[in-house]
Amino acid sequence: MAPAVQVSNISVSYHGETALDDVSFTAEPSQLIGIIGPNGAGKSTLIKTIMGMIGRNEGEVEVLGQPISKVRKRVAYVPQRRSIDLDFPVRVEDVVVMGSYAHLAWWKRPGKKDKEKALTCLEKVGMLDFSHRQIGELSGGQQQRVFIARALMQDSDVLFLDEPFAGIDVASESIIIDLLRDLRNQGKTLFVVHHDLSKVETYFDTIMLLNQRLLGFGAKDEVFQPELVSRAYDGNVAVLGEGKEQVVVTS
Template sequence: MPDRVIEVRNLSVAYHDQIVLEQISFVVNSHTLVGIIGPNGAGKSTLIKAIMGLVPTLSGEVRVFNQPVSKMRKQIAYVPQRNVLDQDFPVLVEDVVLMGRYPHLRWWQRPTAKDREIAKQCLEQVGMLDFSKRQIGELSGGQQQRVFLARALAQEADLFFLDEPFAGIDMTSEQIIINLLRKLRDQGKTLFVVHHDLSKVEEYFDQIALLNRQLVGYGNKEDVFQVDLISKAYNGKIAFVGDRGGTLVVSG
């Protein structure tokens, strides 16, 4: 795969005549863990959906591995927010993960023994193998998120999009997930993570997309995670406590 994984040019999106993303442009290379940050309503989830072609766009172009997104869907794995899960839907953990193998199957094919073994290995990577026969709705939020990541791993993709994977989960699950994301990056994968906890940004990510409908900044965390840029993105509702190792606090 080429080093240039994603190229976004002048991307704009509107809902009901309301602009939610305006003229977004950036380039991302492989071996990169990208955090997408910004205030509520900034368009963070919309951005990753627009890149994946899941929402209509007003203008702009997205290239993935120098191809249109429609030709590269097998290479793209998506972990949506947990609130899209129907807690009452009767599906086993192992079957959720097995869904990650479907892009590799013809419509008439059933999962093979190899597919089941891959799903098993992915559950083991996220520490959820012992829960494979449980109903997904019986798990805690952190456990569910680890299962959804296992499903993405089972797809054997090169590009990952995760929407708020750390929201409302326990610290054990959060540490397992971030360690796995780092491992995937080191294997050459590219990962986009919508994230809201500013205190973890410098620790977790290589590059940052700082967003508030427009792209306030994109690049290495040392260049973008700056008080002036963050204050601009959050419309001034932010304070920086202490020196460079201090804490960013969003107010109001």
């Protein structure tokens, strides 16, 4: 079986400034991968580069053993919520139905089966009762659940989620992490940009530690260690706790 994602020596820059420098890793299927690192570390850039949304200076990327252009329909993306126009007058159900477009010919419109599937996806994220609401009327956590339901519509093998837990309520966070674990158990591979270090070990099997360069990638017990995290955050961490060490960002 081909790796879910294989990245070889990619580098990316914006206006002469380095965003990613010689990053390489191989992610096997059925993993829930947390991408952590300080602001400006290139976490979102990495996701967008893998998906072909941003050009790279050098290096190679394969998804499911092929160039992303050949498997785009098997990849789903949940962007940062702040990057989405939440004032656009569209219903929750319609947002989720948009996830079917990847599998439709350009001249076709979603049909009855697509709409039924959208309601099933909304039920999975606990948002079925809100299907006729305007997306801007929902709380942050509810909106995030809707966007994840849209990704579920695609039946993708690889999913990229950019800060899905940012600014959401506890109930939504619990629903989302349970859903991500279920998808992992179904054989999906999920990359999740994440900031809350206190939940890293609870949420993820595999950790990617990034600060322009890849400082660690592997099992959480191996990578989520104070010395590696301190390097990623340029020393701005404190080591706390009794018995098992914990790391906390101090600035």
